[in-house]
Amino acid sequence: MFHKEMIDKHISVNPEIQHGKPCIKGGRIPVHVILEALATGMNLEQVKNEFSPITTEDINACMLYAAFLADEQELIVQPAA
Secondary structure, three states, X not given: OOHHHHHHHHEEEOOOOHHHOOXXXXXXXXXXXXXXXHHOOOOHHHHHHHXXXXXXXXXXXXXXXXXXXXXXXXXXXXXXX
């Protein structure tokens, strides 16, 4: 799957949810919370259990989103429908 499509499938931004921070689509879990959990040592299974119902694909999209930001690429996330 093309990287941008993967991000759009799993991450959205809605000004009314979490103050417009990027979140896992369909919920209120911010991308930064997932990244912080991974960075502090949680593995994929632990993250999925802690933040159910997110999927491995959701987590991968969070990491891809962070990679785009780290590379300073402009990335516009589609507003939630």
